[in-house]
Amino acid sequence: MAKVGIFFGSDTGKTRKVAKLIHEAFGSDAVAAPVNINKASIQDLLEYDALILGTPTLGDGQLPGLDCECQAESWAEFVPDLECADLSGKTVALFGLGDQQGYPDAFVDALGELFDIVSDAGASVVGSWPSSGYEFNSSNALDGDDFVGLVLDQDNQPELTAERVATWVAAIKPQLL
Template sequence: MAAKVGLFFGSTTGNTRKVAKLIKSRFDDATMSEPVRITKASPEDLLAYDYLILGTPTLGDGQLPGQSADCDENWEEALERLGDVSLAGKTVALFGLGDQATYPDAFVDALADLHEFVTAHGARVVGAWPADGYDFSDSRALQGDSFVGLALDQDNQADLTEERVDAWLKSIAGEMGLPS
């Protein structure tokens, strides 16, 4: 049986890849795909799943990888490849990494860019995450009192990552076809 959920990520330092692997470790191969670097994914790869989990780091002052840095994990380029592909009927959950101490004015801003892209292309996004427990001054990824997806800070709160991932996966399980 093919996996139900496709897991795709970009990673500049390896932290987002580690979180993607942590997420995958919670599920068997029939439930979730192996994590795939977004630079190695085609539009057809993403369209093969009804459920997607997408992860990104935030670079510098709030950029999605590829907007300001020459890196091998270029989300901006991947989104251009997706172009006008319809994500209607897809359910998407997002996770993003940022550094709330060094970049408190742009914490997990790249998460907002992914959210904007997938919603503009018709996806239904699940997995909003409360902003409680973070220390930042601004984030484009905030809607009300919650982030548009799971926000993680591997630089300053790595000790909370597993607990946050587990709670987030539990919160999205029903809407993503995941076992709870």
């Protein structure tokens, strides 16, 4: 079985596409194909030594399915299991999608929420990402001057996605494999 699992939540399919880009960038049999979180169990995640978890931010900063109208492909039903899981000894890298122009006051807030959940469950989180190159007012995904994971804006900066993914994967690969 693969050593690194990639799991994502999505509402429009953009996060799924990014998860596939990340998988391709690894170019290794040690990384499993991405799985939608609504098709996974907590046991599926616990089978891996390392995890890559991704989410879009919806509305005023929620994870998909939490306090919003999204029903399909969401984190909503999975979060309680994740909050109760023991992720001690697991290394986790996070990525998040957001819209810095449409939601500058809650830019990638769901990424910050996911970070809090996995950190509280004992995971070691790697893969911070610089906040330079983005224009926003506020984000719960900031830790100092850096985001807690890779941040992508497919609405306003899609041309930067491939380069950002490649750079981030090169940085996290040694920490996850």
